[in-house]
Amino acid sequence: MRPIIPDYLAEVLGDVESDTSGEPAGYIPELAAADPERLGVALAMTDGEVYGVGDIDVEFTIQSVSKPFAYALALADRGFDPVLAKVGVEPSGEAFNEISLESGTGRPLNPMINAGAITVHSLAGAKDLDPAERVEHVLQGLSAFAGRRLRTDEAVCASEMEHAHRNLAIAHMLRSHDVLTEDAGAVVEGYTRQCAVLVTTRDLAMMAATLANRGRNPLTGEQVVPEPVVRQVLSVMFSCGMYDAAGDWATQVGIPAKSGVAGGLIGALPGQIGIATFSPRLDAHGNSVRGVSLFERLSSDMGLHVMEVPATSRSVVRSSHVLGSGPQALRVLELQGGIGFAGAERVVKEVVDAPPAETGVALDLTRVHSIDDVARRMLLEVVRRLTLTGHEVYLVDPESVVPDPDPGDGGRVVVVDQVDRAVAPRTAP
Numbered sequence: 263m264r265p266i267i268p269d270y271l272a273e274v275l276g277d278v279e280s281d282t283s284g285e286p287a288g289y290i291p292e293l294a295a296a297d298p299e300r301l302g303v304a305l306a307m308t309d310g311e312v313y314g315v316g317d318i319d320v321e322f323t324i325q326s327v328s329k330p331f332a333y334a335l336a337l338a339d340r341g342f343d344p345v346l347a348k349v350g351v352e353p354s355g356e357a358f359n360e361i362s363l364e365s366g367t368g369r370p371l372n373p374m375i376n377a378g379a380i381t382v383h384s385l386a387g388a389k390d391l392d393p394a395e396r397v398e399h400v401l402q403g404l405s406a407f408a409g410r411r412l413r414t415d416e417a418v419c420a421s422e423m424e425h426a427h428r429n430l431a432i433a434h435m436l437r438s439h440d441v442l443t444e445d446a447g448a449v450v451e452g453y454t455r456q457c458a459v460l461v462t463t464r465d466l467a468m469m470a471a472t473l474a475n476r477g478r479n480p481l482t483g484e485q486v487v488p489e490p491v492v493r494q495v496l497s498v499m500f501s502c503g504m505y506d507a508a509g510d511w512a513t514q515v516g517i518p519a520k521s522g523v524a525g526g527l528i529g530a531l532p533g534q535i536g537i538a539t540f541s542p543r544l545d546a547h548g549n550s551v552r553g554v555s556l557f558e559r560l561s562s563d564m565g566l567h568v569m570e571v572p573a574t575s576r577s578v579v580r581s582s583h584v585l586g587s588g589p590q591a592l593r594v595l596e597l598q599g600g601i602g603f604a605g606a607e608r609v610v611k612e613v614v615d616a617p618p619a620e621t622g623v624a625l626d627l628t629r630v631h632s633i634d635d636v637a638r639r640m641l642l643e644v645v646r647r648l649t650l651t652g653h654e655v656y657l658v659d660p661e662s663v664v665p666d667p668d669p670g671d672g673g674r675v676v677v678v679d680q681v682d683r684a685v686a687p688r689t690a691p
């Protein structure tokens with residue numbers, strides 16, 4: 263059988279191939295010299311499977327796609343408060359290299375624009391690292407996200423440093439506000455090295471998939487940063503990742519994303535997929551022209567917009583039926599899927615608003631694969647209230663999806679691994 267997903271990706275790539283609009287980044291001479299025809303797209307699944315077509319193994323510099331990952335490292339290394347004290351999370355609506363700070367606080371508006379990213383670089387790793395150690399720490403962190411050891415392109419780094427006047431101006435301004443506390447020139451050099459790390463489209467897809475996979479690299483299994491950090495990073499990518507095109511992107515593509523001036527672009531769809539594209543010609547915002555087209559197409563074809571969610575809550579109650587009869591009758595509520603707040607609300611409505619006439623009630627979780635904390639508490643509250651109204655309650659939970667089934671406060675529940683076990687003791691004389 264022909265490969266289904268690569269065939270589809272090849273078709274999408276073919277549709278955007280002829281678009282030669284835009285220009286490679288001109289302000290970094292080495293980037294201006296890059297082959298503008300390169301084109302690739304890769305999808306990385308959270309189990310490590312990668313589907314890709316085009317130039318997905320060609321190396322290019324990561325540039326601003328490094329920003330969310332460096333932000334993740336800084337948050338993990340220093341904690342939220344010290345990082346938030348120095349860098350905000352508000353979309354700036356401005357160009358990536360705008361010389362601007364938040365009025366009042368003097369902080370850069372967010373970590374995706376250069377002012378924020380330069381500050382973030384200085385916050386990666388322990389406080390007492392010297393500039394070279396900090397660069398190595400960031401390089402190791404980016405490598406952990408990619409699942410292989412990455413290296414820096416010295417020529418691109420040197421080329422950007424020769425023309426880094428604007429970033430140096432930003433850094434000096436940050437230094438004058440004490441947002442940067444280290445030597446401004448050294449921090450810009452470190453940040454520029456971070457931007458000059460070489461990656462392939464395949465690497466970027468894996469890095470994005472690590473974010474999509476709650477911070478665990480799908481290939482190596484390493485938990486690169488803690489989950490709360492991932493949530494923070496994805497949120498900021500969603501609102502600020504595409505600079506002054508972030509609003510258009512959020513509405514039309516709807517995937518937390520980040521672009522870079524070498525032509526890389528990533529999207530991380532929580533719980534599902536990491537996507538990366540590579541095409542060096544950029545639009546007026548500094549985002550890859552064909553990359554944006556590819557993402558628009560993938561998002562609409564594959565229904566990837568984060569606001570487009572399946573109606574999972576409605577299908578949480580798979581069935582409600584009665585086993586046995588007379589005083590032995592058992593009401594069985596068969597639940598399924600992953601249960602969050604909205605799913606648990608369905609169960610509450612079913613049970614509390616219309617209390618079962620039967621004395622025995624079983625909540626059958628055999629087909630439930632996950633239950634989050636709020637849903638667990640809601641289900642146990644349902645159990646507690648049923649007990650208080652004279653019901654005998656069973657939790658059919660063969661895989662222990664409810665880890666600590668204690669309803670507390672007068673509630674009582676019998677945990678069994680098959681629904682028959684809930685019937686049997688009741689029907690026995």
Ligand SMILES: NC(=O)CC[C@H](N)C(=O)O
Nearest residue numbers: 325326358376457522523
């Ligand atoms: N948008 C980008 O990729 C910019 C990164 C680049 N190194 C710069 O600071 O200008």
